[in-house]
Amino acid sequence: QINTAGARFRAALVAEKPLQIIGAINAYHAMLATQSGFKAIYLSGGGVAAGSLGLPDLGISGLEDVLVDVRRITDAVDTPLLVDIDTGFGGAFNIARTIKSVAKAGAAAVHIEDQVSAKRCGHRPNKAIVSLEEMVDRVKAAVDAKPYDDFVVMARTDALAVEGLQSAIDRACACVEAGADMIFPEAMTELGMYQQFVEAVKVPVLANITEFGSTPLFTVEELATAGVGMVLYPLSAFRAMNQAALQVYQRVRKDGTQKHVVDLMQTRADLYEHLGYHAFEQKLDALYKK
Ligand code: PYR
Numbered sequence: 001q002i003n004t005a006g007a008r009f010r011a012a013l014v015a016e017k018p019l020q021i022i023g024a025i026n027a028y029h030a031m032l033a034t035q036s037g038f039k040a041i042y043l044s045g046g047g048v049a050a051g052s053l054g055l056p057d058l059g060i061s062g063l064e065d066v067l068v069d070v071r072r073i074t075d076a077v078d079t080p081l082l083v084d085i086d087t088g089f090g091g092a093f094n095i096a097r098t099i100k101s102v103a104k105a106g107a108a109a110v111h112i113e114d115q116v117s118a119k120r121c122g123h124r125p126n127k128a129i130v131s132l133e134e135m136v137d138r139v140k141a142a143v144d145a146k147p148y149d150d151f152v153v154m155a156r157t158d159a160l161a162v163e164g165l166q167s168a169i170d171r172a173c174a175c176v177e178a179g180a181d182m183i184f185p186e187a188m189t190e191l192g193m194y195q196q197f198v199e200a201v202k203v204p205v206l207a208n209i210t211e212f213g214s215t216p217l218f219t220v221e222e223l224a225t226a227g228v229g230m231v232l233y234p235l236s237a238f239r240a241m242n243q244a245a246l247q248v249y250q251r252v253r254k255d256g257t258q259k260h261v262v263d264l265m266q267t268r269a270d271l272y273e274h275l276g277y278h279a280f281e282q283k284l285d286a287l288y289k290k
Helices: 005-015 027-035 045-053 063-076 092-104 132-144 165-177 191-201 220-225 236-255 259-264 268-275 277-287
Strands: 019-023 040-043 081-084 109-113 152-157 182-185 206-208 230-233
Touching: 005 019, 005 040, 005 109, 005 152, 019 236, 027 040, 027 063, 027 236, 027 268, 040 045, 040 063, 040 230, 045 063, 045 081, 045 236, 063 081, 063 092, 092 109, 092 132, 109 132, 109 182, 132 152, 132 165, 152 165, 165 182, 165 191, 182 191, 182 206, 191 220, 236 259, 268 277
Parallel strands: 019 040, 019 230, 040 081, 081 109, 109 152, 152 182, 206 230
Antiparallel strands: none
16 A cells, blocks of 8 residues: 555556546545546546535635545545646635645645636636736645645646647646646647647646537547546546436436336445445444344
8 A cells, every 4th residue: 555645646647548537526436436446536626516515617616615525535445536626726825725635635636727716617618717827826836835745736727728729738838847747738629639738748648538528538549549648537427427316306206106217226235335334234243242
């Protein structure tokens, strides 16, 4: 067992090329993802907003909201967790506090972006970004606040949609210069764009393969040819669970029974299996043996 979360994230990146990073909306999903073989997991800002708060991904949620979910996930699994910290939740000292708090809560890595604080989902229109200088200051504050060297600060740029590819690449290079460990070019529209980032930044590059967005659903094999280091699926399971939940709610309401949707459900036996329920029960029986 490698003893810091950041070191475990870096080891995963070496072990798997490109590294698949799968979104886990809560502690139980983190367990399911881990048991499915994923070597790294992700807490989406859009996911915290929608799933934990019932709010859109518009910079409404704050550090405490994210920390609650990070702690729950890292208490359940050792799988290294990448956390979306949006714009860092404020100025230099707020960013420092965010990094320290998220790392203390057990996260391995964060991504911090160059949108204005009243941010939008990366795959929606009308985004606005801060200047390159302001983004570099964010990265400097984040890197300076690292509690240990292996903690990963990833810089995300949303510039493609606002200023174009060259500006996005320039920003990424400036962030690496300022100490960013990895680069997340958001909302790419062509495979070749990733390759240009990879060649320019010389640090691992993440491709966000989110559904129903601006980026085609490139496969791991395709992204490997472009030299991408990490492939992110931020909300895939969340979208699927939402669809299943809505079907169950609507059918139970309409039919007066859940009989027609039982096939959509995880069985009690499977739930207990993935949770390790029986080990807890046996422990209890052993503790309080009569
Ligand atoms: C999100 O899922 O919220 C991202 O920013 C990728």
